[in-house]
Amino acid sequence: MLARSFFSPLAAILKENKLIGLNYVDWKRNLNIVLIANGYNVLTEPYPEIDDNSTEEELEAKRQWRKTDQMTKCYILASMSNSRPAKQAAIRAIMNTRMAEVASVRDHMLKMISCFNEGDTLGVDINGQSQVDMVLETLTDSFRQFKLNYNMGMLNMTLPKLMKKLQAVEAITEPQSTVQLAQSSTLRLKSKGGKILEPLTMSVTPLKGSGRQGDSVKESMACAWGLEQEYGLL
Known part of the structure; x- marks a missing residue:
């Protein structure tokens, strides 16, 4: 029946x-x-x-x-849907999400907020402060100092405010790919032999993780000093 x-x-x-x-x-x-x-x-x-x-x-x-x-x-x-697997999938998405090295912090934050909203729709109850703590754990090492300051200062932020702060940190700590040691000039250089030379420019790429960035810059400066003598600028 x-x-x-x-x-x-x-x-x-x-x-x-x-x-x-x-x-x-x-x-x-x-x-x-x-x-x-x-x-x-x-x-x-x-x-x-x-x-x-x-x-x-x-x-x-x-x-x-x-x-x-x-x-x-x-x-x-x-006629009731089994929502437990959906809840588990939403929780896994939150726990497994990590910020990619090449991603902007804004895109990462929007992705995390979307995961939280989806979980909330399915009945996954995560309070605001816990959401912030979970987001901080997903950030890259470039935000390590910010996380330390946040925890030591016992700060309390909403997700939108956190995103704004992280964007400010990202803008400040964004690595520079090159260090300019000399700029192009409209002056034409003349060597000791009298030959007209094009203006000299030089750049140095810091060596990541080597701990010799300072030495590399010093060596390049010494090189530039010698070239300036050769061109008769000193």
């Missing part, structure tokens, strides 16, 4: 429009339509009281009430 009723054409309405939390009003309306169409009146009265003096009509009303109650429960359970 249950299988025939539930897989009726009208019951397909519930199968295609399962309860996912935000569509409760529409889902309840569809549920009432299916129940009434299949002869199960919507229960609006309490369970009928039965005793030893109850008539056969009252006993039949009790049986009908219980049957309707059981069928309603079956329809409800069968």
Whole structure:
């Protein structure tokens, strides 16, 4: 009886429009339509009281009430979406997201906020301060000093304010690819031999992770000093 009723054409309405939390009003309306169409009146009265003096009509009303109650429960359970896997997927997305080295902090923050919003829609309850803490853990090492200052100062920010602060830090700490040691000049240089030479420019690329950036700059400056002597600028 249950299988025939539930897989009726009208019951397909519930199968295609399962309860996912935000569509409760529409889902309840569809549920009432299916129940009434299949002869199960919507229960609006309490369970009928039965005793030893109850008539056969009252006993039949009790049986009908219980049957309707059981069928309603079956329809409800069968038309509810299993949201637990969706919640778990949303939590995994939040926990596994990390800021890429080449990404801007703004794009990363927008991605994290989107993950939080999706989780909130599915019932994943994460308070604002915990969201900020989770975002800080996803940042690259270039924000290490900011994270230290944030934790030591026991600061409290919203996600939009945090994004604004991180963008300011990103603008300040953005690495410079080259260091200019000399600028182009409109003056034409002349060597000791009298040959006209083009203006001299030079740049040095810092050696990342080598710890010899200062030495590289000193060596280049020494080189430039020698060339200036050669060109007769000193």
